[in-house]
Amino acid sequence: MSTATTYRPATLAELRDALVGSARERLAVAGAGSASAWGGEPVHDAVLDTTALNGLISCNPTDMTVAVQAGMPFATVQETLAEHAQWVALDPARAGTVGGLIATADAGPVRHAFGALRDCVIGVTVVLADGTVARSGGHVIKNVAGYDLAKLFHGSLGTLGVLAEVVLRVRPRPAATATLAVPCDAATAFDLGGRLIHGSLEPVAVEWCDGTLLARFDGTAGGVEDRLRRARALAGPDATEAAPDAWSVVAELVRGADGDTVVRLGTAPDRTPSLAGLVARTAAEHAVDATMTSSPFAGAHTVRLRGGTAAAHAAVVTALRATHPATTVCRWTDGLRAELPAWGEPPSAVAVLRAVKRAFDPDDRLGRGRFAPWF
Known part of the structure; x- marks a missing residue:
């Protein structure tokens, strides 16, 4: 039976108190999320479960922003925005929290058009290892206030601090969507995908999955129908319109x-x-x-x-x-x-990574071991 201390904060103040308390007790803290096995195996004395930090802070359909606590499941964010015919332009295969998806830099096929989750974040509140609360960005899209902590924390696997609140930009939900499927090898997929992109067809996702090129088109019903027709003509006789569940194959492979x-x-x-x-x-x-x-x-x-x-x-x-x-x-x-180290040879920027880690978590208490042996 595990004897690790477990923290389950439900507010920013409780999260801050958990980090302060663990620092006082010199406890190494690991997350309890669905990606806890990614990378190196965490060495920890305490577990931080953020799933109670799941509140909706604000939803502003007119400003096209939504602010949530970082423990909210990403699927819940999308369900909330669907009521306003909006969405966050991200389609990860994993059912994670908003903070967890940022910490793992997780994304799905629509990153082709919209980027990763860091490109959707316009403001964050984080709690550092010593309990310091830091904020960057804000609640409006055109915002340049403070350091861009969201990009720094993107892919950090919980080693720099804990995300508490996140402000996201949202987009109109498309009225229609359709997917072209073309069986082909990787070289053909790269060539055909390039022609679809440069042919003014504007696919929002281009994915080569297990020998099939998938290209997704979003927009108005008429616009999608027209672009799909032109894409089929460009792709040749093997191209077909994929079934609505075609992208589930990608998600199953990723998971x-x-x-x-x-x-x-x-x-x-x-x-x-x-x-x-x-x-x-x-x-x-x-x-x-x-x-x-x-x-x-x-x-x-x-x-x-x-x-x-x-x-x-x-x-x-x-x-x-x-x-x-x-x-x-x-x-x-x-x-x-x-049989295998957690990571390969360190990247050329490893000295920068170590310096950032020392600045944010000098005692190496957060996510210890996740990037071992790099740091």
Whole structure:
């Protein structure tokens, strides 16, 4: 039975008190979210559960902003905004909280058009390791007040502080949507995707998933119908209109299942075909089933490994890290941690990362071990 202290704050003041108390007791604190296995295994004496920080602070449809506590499930934010025919332009596969999605830099296929969650954030309130409350941005879209803490915390895996409140920009919800599906290899997908983009068709998502290119078009009913027709003509006879659940295949691959290893990494867009070739070759060499989904023009890729041994999975991930050291393991098959370091070789900017960590959390109490051995 775990003897770790658990904090469940429901207000900003309670969150601040939890950080102050853990500092006084010199406790190492880890998050309790759905991405707690990402990267290195956290070493902790206390667990911070932010799911009670789930309130709606304000919703301003006219200003196109919404402010929430960071523990609110992202799906709840979207449901709230749907009442006003609006949405936050993000479609992550994982059902996380707003703060958790920022901390993991999680995003989905529509990052092609709208970017990641950090591009939707216009203000944050965070609590640092010593209990200091810091704010940046505000409640209006054109805001340049303070340091951009949202971008600093984006992808930090809870190692710099705890997000307490988040202000998001929202967009009108499209009246219609449709998806083009084209079976093809990665090189063809990159070429065809480029022609769809440069042909003034404005897809909001372009994803190559398990041998199929998916291109999503949003807008008015007439506009979507017209762009889909032109996209099919450009793509050729193999192109079809996909079923409404076509994107669920992408989400299932990204989430993985028990026994899978799931990793994500970034490349320059034109490296997508070579990465697909590397994944296929190394998986075949080690008798592992590998499936890949990519937002090629955002340079974001997810690889799922299934079957084979933990050692075989480790060999494939090691091959990926030879050219992409920051490959993040998001799901670990049983025994993989014993075969593989949490991270590859440190990036060239590791000195900057360490300096930021020392400035925000000098005692290394928050998310200790998440980026080990980098810091």
